Amino acid sequence: METKREGEWLKVEVPAKWDGYSVYKIMKKQWFVPRKLMHRFRSNRELTINHKDVHWKDTKVKAGDILHIRLFKPLPLEVSPAPMEIDVIYEDDHLLVVNKPSGVFTHPNTPFETDTLVNGVAAYFEENVIHSTPKYVHRLDRDTSGAILFAKHELAIAMLGKELQKRTIKRTYLAWAHGRIQPEEGIITAPIGKDLTHPVRRCVSSEGQYAETHYKVLEYDKESHSSLLSLQLQTGRTHQIRVHLSHKGHPLVGDEMYGGEGRMDFKQALHAAVLTFRHPFTEKTIKCFALPPSNSPLFSERHLDLLGKT
Numbered sequence: 001m002e003t004k005r006e007g008e009w010l011k012v013e014v015p016a017k018w019d020g021y022s023v024y025k026i027m028k029k030q031w032f033v034p035r036k037l038m039h040r041f042r043s044n045r046e047l048t049i050n051h052k053d054v055h056w057k058d059t060k061v062k063a064g065d066i067l068h069i070r071l072f073k074p075l076p077l078e079v080s081p082a083p084m085e086i087d088v089i090y091e092d093d094h095l096l097v098v099n100k101p102s103g104v105f106t107h108p109n110t111p112f113e114t115d116t117l118v119n120g121v122a123a124y125f126e127e128n129v130i131h132s133t134p135k136y137v138h139r140l141d142r143d144t145s146g147a148i149l150f151a152k153h154e155l156a157i158a159m160l161g162k163e164l165q166k167r168t169i170k171r172t173y174l175a176w177a178h179g180r181i182q183p184e185e186g187i188i189t190a191p192i193g194k195d196l197t198h199p200v201r202r203c204v205s206s207e208g209q210y211a212e213t214h215y216k217v218l219e220y221d222k223e224s225h226s227s228l229l230s231l232q233l234q235t236g237r238t239h240q241i242r243v244h245l246s247h248k249g250h251p252l253v254g255d256e257m258y259g260g261e262g263r264m265d266f267k268q269a270l271h272a273a274v275l276t277f278r279h280p281f282t283e284k285t286i287k288c289f290a291l292p293p294s295n296s297p298l299f300s301e302r303h304l305d306l307l308g309k310t
Helices: 023-030 035-043 117-127 154-165 240-247 301-309
Strands: 003-006 009-013 047-049 066-069 088-091 095-100 145-151 170-178 185-189 192-194 202-204 212-221 226-233 270-278 285-289
Touching: 023 035, 023 047, 035 154, 088 285, 095 117, 095 285, 145 154, 154 270, 170 240, 170 301, 185 240, 192 240, 202 240, 212 240, 212 301, 226 240, 226 301, 270 301
Parallel strands: 145 270
Antiparallel strands: 003 009, 009 066, 047 066, 088 095, 095 145, 170 226, 170 270, 185 212, 192 202, 212 226, 270 285
């Protein structure tokens, strides 16, 4: 789809597949615009077809028509900015993909926290004159490093949230797990629920939610008696990889909460290495690789190459 930013507006050339659609159908069924945002666009006349204010349900568009929508209206920052080194993997007018370091929460858990990735990205927005609040599409545990996707405006977060529900946003992880895993490729399907004996921990439970993890052994290290894994989530349950590998008898190296042996310099050997998604506006496939830190005791660029980077 052909799009171009023009100040606070996005210009979209109507594609052939939308020929004969009403404006309302495009907004509701194609772009999943939330009701509150729909109301704003209509009330403030922030959507036009061929530079004309039109009736959303009566007006049918034709291929080649020009749609303008005011996506980049300046909005106040809703979180406290906190300067932080931000490793940007991908960025455009709508999206930002950041390589999160280990040891940092994705978002504040209390009103007084300001040292999270969201606060750091808010400072990045402020520094780069992006008049909006960063919205994370998905999260990573505090001690998991790797790629996290942010939206820069309200429509992008709605559209990407829908893609997350449809499971079209794919995340591939690198992990070190204790032991030699057999078979070397497989699928773990075990429902996950809260562990009632612990405030944070999760467990495999017959009353839990369905969870599915795909794994593949990339290599085995005899010295540490551990396996390097590639993992993909088909569902996004809290602590899913950690719970599933522990349930299989091969907890993550360093993950003491789920039975792994601890280390002083890290908590769990898990890195979100690849993020793949369809861009909500251009509809192109975006594939982002998150390099491990150069001083990482766990992962290297060579490990990333095993996932098909080269």
